[in-house]
Amino acid sequence: MAEKVTIATVAQRARVSRQTVSNVLNAPHIVREETRLRVQEAIAALGYRANQAARQMRTGRSRLIAVRIEPTRDGINGSVLDRFLHGLTETAEAAGYRVMLYTAHDTEREIATYDDLLGSYDLDAFVLTGTDHGDPRTAWLARRGVPFVTFGRPWDAPDAHPWVDVDGAAGTAEATTHLLTAGHRRIGFLGWPAGSGVGDDRRSGWHRTLVAAGVDPVGLDRETVDGIAEGERAAGGLLAEAAPTALLCASDSLALGALQAARATAPEVAVIGFDDTPVAAAVGLTSVSQPLGEAAARCVDLLTAVLDGRHHTTGHVLLQPALVRRHTA
C-alpha cells in the first residue's frame, strides 16, 4: 500500500517548506521558476493530490456545486435534465468543480436541504432548474448570499440574479417561418395555459411571426396542460374547429398527442414539437432543439466568475435554439 502523500512529503522531496509547495499550487507567480519546477517535479513524481477536506476546512470553500435531480415527470422531459446534467458535470470538472446531486419533494424541504448542504458540506454554489414566478428558493439563496444560477429566466425580474436560458420565442418563430416557407398559412399552436413564463414565451414567437407574415392567428390557438393525452384531445378539437394545415406545439409531449390526433382525421397535417427529446428522434418528429450542453457550460461560467471573485455581476445568457427537421414537417 502506498504511503499517504501530503504537502509535507512533497516539500521534503523538493527540499522546500510546506508553504512553498502551497504557493506553487495556489499562487505560482510568487515562486521563483527554478523552485517551482523542482516542486512540480516532486508533485508529479509522488502523485500528490491536494486533500480537499483539509483545504476546505481552512478556506471554507468546497469546490462543490449542487444540482437538483427531479423525479422524472411524464418521462419525456426527463431526458432534457439528463443531457443538461451531463454537460454540467463535464464543464464543472474542467473548471475544477464537482457536481453533487440532491432531491427534494417540495420547496420547503428543498430550502431545508440548502441549509443542510451549506452547513455540513460548505457547498459553493447551486444550479436551479425551472424557476417559477416569485420563487422562494431564489429569494432564500439571495438573502443568504449564496452564489447560484438558474437555468430558466426569472420572468418577473430579469435582473434579479444570474441566469441562462434558451430563447423559446426565437425557436417557435423559426419553426413558424419554416412552416410559412413550406406554404402553410393556417398554422395552429398547441400551448400551455397562459401564466407560465416558458409557455407564454414559446407562444409569442408563433404569434408575432404569423402577424408579421400577415396571417391572422385568431382561433388557431389552444391551451392545455402538458401531456400526450391532453395534446391529442386539444389537437383533435383544433383540427375539427379550425382546420389548420400545420400544428406547432409547446412540447414534444403535446406534439406526440397531436400526431396521434392527426393520424386519425388529417394525416397530412404538419407537426412540430419542442425540446427535441429522444421521443421526437424516435418517431421522426420535427422539433426545436435546445443547446443543453452549451447552456450547462454557460451556467458554470457564470458561477465560476462569481466564485473566483472576478466580478459580482448578475450576468445573463440567452441561447438560440435550432429547428431539427425530420419527417413530420
Next chain:
Amino acid sequence: MAEKVTIATVAQRARVSRQTVSNVLNAPHIVREETRLRVQEAIAALGYRANQAARQMRTGRSRLIAVRIEPTRDGINGSVLDRFLHGLTETAEAAGYRVMLYTAHDTEREIATYDDLLGSYDLDAFVLTGTDHGDPRTAWLARRGVPFVTFGRPWDAPDAHPWVDVDGAAGTAEATTHLLTAGHRRIGFLGWPAGSGVGDDRRSGWHRTLVAAGVDPVGLDRETVDGIAEGERAAGGLLAEAAPTALLCASDSLALGALQAARATAPEVAVIGFDDTPVAAAVGLTSVSQPLGEAAARCVDLLTAVLDGRHHTTGHVLLQPALVRRHTA
C-alpha cells in the same frame, strides 16, 4: 450574520466538553441520558451541523458516493440512467450519504478519475453501471480495496463483487408467455449480437419459454446492433422470411423499428419492447419494465453494509422486471 456554530459552541452551552458532544453524535450509548438530552437540546437550539470537512479529515471518510453520468447514447436509454440516478440520490440521502457525479470518455480516463476522486475527495464508494466482460475498472477498484457496486452482473464471474441486476431472462420469459397465452405461436426475437451478457440473457428467456411450450424457435431469431433503423431493417427481414405473428425485442429502440417495419407490411403483428422507456409509454408500446428505483435502493444497501462495517460480503441482488401491457401486444 449568525456566528459559526461548532462543536465547541454546543459544548459550552450544554456545559460539557467537546468530546462529549462528539460522543452524543457518534456513540450515544456511552453518554448518560441526562447529559445526552442536554446536549441534544443545545444542538437543536443552536442549529448545529457537523462540519463534514473536519470530520472527514479526521476519519478519512467523506460519506460521498460517486456515480458516472454517461453521455446520452442513442437517447432512448438515457432515461433509464436518469431514473436510476434519482433513486440512488434519494436512497443515499436517507442513509446519510450524498451522490457525486463524474464523467469520463474512456475506461483509461475513468480509472484516472477514480484515482483523483479518491485522492482529493476521499470518496467512500463507487456505483458503476453497465460493466463488460473482464472490465478493467472493477479490477482496479478491487485491487485498491475500494468499495463499489455494479448495476449489472459481472457475467464472467458472478461472485467477483457485489452487484444488483434485473433478471432480463425472466422479463422476456414473461413477455413470451404473455404472447403464447394470447394465442401466438410464431414469436420472433429481435436481439443484439451474441456475446453481450445482457443481450444473451434476454434472448435466453424467450428461447427457453418457446422450447418449454413445444415451439421450435429456429429461424425466428435475428441479431442486430441497437437502434431504430437497425430494428426496422432486421424486423423487415424477419417478417418477410419467417412470417412471425409477434415480435419480442431486446430494447425499445429495436421495438420501435419493428413497429415501423410492421406498419408497412404486417400491421397486425404484436410487438413488445424492453426497458419501458418514455418512448414506449408515448407510442403505446408494450414493454418490459425494470424496477430502477428498487435497483438503486439495493445498490445503496449493499454499499452501506460494507461501509458501515457490518460485513464484507459480496452480496447479489437479482430483481424481477414486470411486463407493462399497452396497445401493441
Next chain:
DNA sequence: TATCCAAATTGGATCGTTCAAGACGGCGAG
C-alpha cells in the same frame, strides 16, 4: 565592502472534528 529593499522562503498557528489516554467519583471485593 556595507547597506538596503524586495522577493522568496520559513515556522508556527489555525480551521472543526475525532482519537487516545487519562481523571474522577462511586461501588464491590479482598
Next chain:
DNA sequence: CTCGCCGTCTTGAACGATCCAATTTGGATA
C-alpha cells in the same frame, strides 16, 4: 481500608491544508 474496575466525562494531540508574521536570500546601490 485499600485496591481495582466501571461508567462517565475531560484534556491534549492529530488529521492536512492555508494564513500570517517573521526571516533569509539575492541583487542593486552607495
